[in-house]
Amino acid sequence: MKAISVKNLTYSYDEHHIAIDDISFDIMQGSYVSIIGPNGSGKSTLAKLIDGLISSNKGEIKIFDTTLDRKNVNKLRQRIGIVFQNPDNQFISSTVEDDIAFGLENQNVDPALMKDIVLEYAKKVKMSDYLDKEPSNLSGGQKQRVAIAGVLALNRDIIIFDEATSMLDPKGREDIRNLIKQLRKSNPNLTMLSITHDIEEAYLSDYVIILNKGKIVKQGNHDEIFSNLDELKSLGFETPFFATIKEKLQKRGYDLKNINNIEELINKLCQLM
Amino acid sequence: MxxxxxxxxxxxxxxxxxxxxxxxxxxxxxxxxxxxxxxxxxxxxxxxxxxxxxxxxxxxxxxxxxxxxxxxxxxxxxxxxxxxxxxxxxxxxxxxxxxxxxxxxxxxxxxxxxxxxxxxxxxxxxxxxxxxxxxxxxxxPLDLTYALEWYMYPLNIINFPSHTIAMMISIALRFIPTILDEAKRIMKAQESRGVDFSRGGLFKKVKAIISLIIPLFVSAFDRSQQLSDAMEARGYDPNSKRSRYRKxxxxxxxxxxxxxxxxxxxxxxxxxxxxxxxxxxxxxxxxxxxx
Incomplete structure (x- = not known):
């Protein structure tokens, strides 16, 4: 089933600045899709369009086969959660537990159930020891984990990560990547859309859409995108560490066809040495 | 600061x-x-x-x-x-x-x-x-806001937006430390460019403060837009019924x-x-x- 279907979508902030230019793509339920592109390519605008925070000028967005419009935006938004770039600007309440509960309060969830839900999702993102902490006592990565817990607690079908790791240090990024991996394992029906600059994050996804100046310049599944690193470089992207090493070793004659991650690569190299 | x-x-x-x-x-x-x-x-x-x-x-x-x-x-x-x-x-x-x-x-x-x-x-x-x-x-701060909202509750019969005002106070209190941190960062950045906040006459001090206030306002407006997006994305609607985590x-x-x-x-x-x-x-x- 298609979780998100975008057809001929166009959006412009003004007459001279077309942010999204006639793009179409489908995202299947349970998949993990990355949208990558340079600054100003329209990635974040696309996230806001999908979540109904802004309305398109032309084209159509379908969320689980229902066309998104002004009338049903609040209803459809209950299926989508979004984690924004700046961890500080999405921390609405004064403490971790209050912030996780914010969305639940908006959904009018029974207060008697909230405490357990908050604790469950705080545990999921490893923030259960920080429930009474204020945002000023947390690192960027911890605040971003709280934002993710807030979205997960709402039991959304789709989660959009809008450059959710771009303001984090390497440790914070690694934490969020591991959390995404863990979420994929624990909830196979959850659809995740990652809008990112981070090629390592995009490398984890099943499908990649490359945007430039509001247009899709390439889209394809993981292998289609990452099997041709020269093309990726020509589009102005860094290449993922693992894919680069694998390609270089393959060029030197090593058979690494069935090697899919760094651990398998290390094992293979140890066997060969 | x-x-x-x-x-x-x-x-x-x-x-x-x-x-x-x-x-x-x-x-x-x-x-x-x-x-x-x-x-x-x-x-x-x-x-x-x-x-x-x-x-x-x-x-x-x-x-x-x-x-x-x-x-x-x-x-x-x-x-x-x-x-x-x-x-x-x-x-x-x-x-x-x-x-x-x-x-x-x-x-x-x-x-x-x-x-x-x-x-x-x-x-x-x-x-x-x-x-x-x-x-x-x-x-x-959150309890203080809830208490103020509780006291303002009777005013709802004359359509006084008690919840909206309480939410505004709560967000203002929540963002005071964040805005102060931002102000400190901007001050350091401006000091590194030669702005002196501690010395000089009145005119010089006013000029120095303007170099702090303008970026601080721009950043605060930007933050408020992002915050409103984040609140909307998490289903916040001031006019709909909400439950309460803290009682x-x-x-x-x-x-x-x-x-x-x-x-x-x-x-x-x-x-x-x-x-x-x-x-x-x-x-x-x-x-x-x-x-």
Whole structure:
């Protein structure tokens, strides 16, 4: 089933600045899709369009086969959660537990159930020891984990990560990547859309859409995108560490066809040495 | 910028911390009324004010309020003290001219009444400050907001947006430290470009502050847009029904504290209204102090 279907979508902030230019793509339920592109390519605008925070000028967005419009935006938004770039600007309440509960309060969830839900999702993102902490006592990565817990607690079908790791240090990024991996394992029906600059994050996804100046310049599944690193470089992207090493070793004659991650690569190299 | 710690919540588990925020607001208002109840004799007014001061200092100690930030706050009011001294001591006022203290060249006299009036007003301001400090240092901003919303709730019948106002206060309180951090960052960035915030004349200082204010405003507006997107994305709608994660609870200790404080306030009000000319020093010690 298609979780998100975008057809001929166009959006412009003004007459001279077309942010999204006639793009179409489908995202299947349970998949993990990355949208990558340079600054100003329209990635974040696309996230806001999908979540109904802004309305398109032309084209159509379908969320689980229902066309998104002004009338049903609040209803459809209950299926989508979004984690924004700046961890500080999405921390609405004064403490971790209050912030996780914010969305639940908006959904009018029974207060008697909230405490357990908050604790469950705080545990999921490893923030259960920080429930009474204020945002000023947390690192960027911890605040971003709280934002993710807030979205997960709402039991959304789709989660959009809008450059959710771009303001984090390497440790914070690694934490969020591991959390995404863990979420994929624990909830196979959850659809995740990652809008990112981070090629390592995009490398984890099943499908990649490359945007430039509001247009899709390439889209394809993981292998289609990452099997041709020269093309990726020509589009102005860094290449993922693992894919680069694998390609270089393959060029030197090593058979690494069935090697899919760094651990398998290390094992293979140890066997060969 | 570091001095702006006055009134920040102090995470401690004191008796006052455990009181219901609504009760604390009620008692704060009652105590403020008590502080402002006047007596016609200066000695009585001052003795009562000093008594309140001692009690409030004890309460501040019990609730682990920061005395450092409190005294810093008082020091920052030096201009007000100066204004009071000029107003009540050096400007001749016929209503404050009964007991002379010192006469210059037989033409200009300073009166005890002026000194007492200035001291009394300043002392009352200090008392108000300490009361507010006790409230904000012992109450989480969110609980304070919920309590304010609870008090504003009856106004909903005239379509007063009590929830929206409470949410605005809550967000403002939440973002004070974030905006202060941002201001510090901008100041450091501007200092690294040669802006001097600490030295120079008035014109130079105004110019330096503009270099802080403009980026700070731009960033605050940007933040507010992102925050509103984040709130909307998490389903916030001020007009729809919301449940509440935290519930304020009125406990027995709230009742006891109210039953102790409110009668005292009522008694002081009675004394102030019915026995306004009470001279506490004469009543207790049979000594005439003369003012």
């Amino acid at each position: 570091d001095s702006i710690s006055f009134g920040r919540y102090v995470n401690y588990d004191s008796f006052i911390h455990r009181l219901d925020a609504r009760n604390k607001i009620l008692l704060l208002i009652a105590l403020m009324i008590m502080i402002f109840m006047p007596f016609s004799t200066w000695s009585t007014s001052l003795i009562f004010s000093l008594l309140y001061f001692i009690i409030l200092m004890i309460l501040m100690g019990v609730s682990h309020c920061s005395f450092k930030s409190f005294f810093k706050g008082i020091l920052s009011m030096w201009f007000l003290l100066l204004f009071l001294i000029i107003m009540f001591i050096f400007i001749p006022n016929p209503s404050l001219s009964s007991v002379p203290l010192y006469t210059f060249n037989e033409s200009y006299t300073i009166y005890w009444d002026g000194i007492y009036q200035a001291a009394y007003i300043f002392l009352r301001l200090i008392l108000m400050m300490s009361l507010t400090l006790i409230l904000t240092s012992t109450t989480k 304020l609870k009125f406990h027995l200790k709230d009742l006891i504290s109210a039953l102790i404080i409110l009668p005292i306030v009522a008694f002081i009000m009675y004394l102030s209204i019915a026995q306004n000319d009470l001279d506490i020093i004469y009543t207790l010690f049979k000594v005439e102090v003369g003012f």
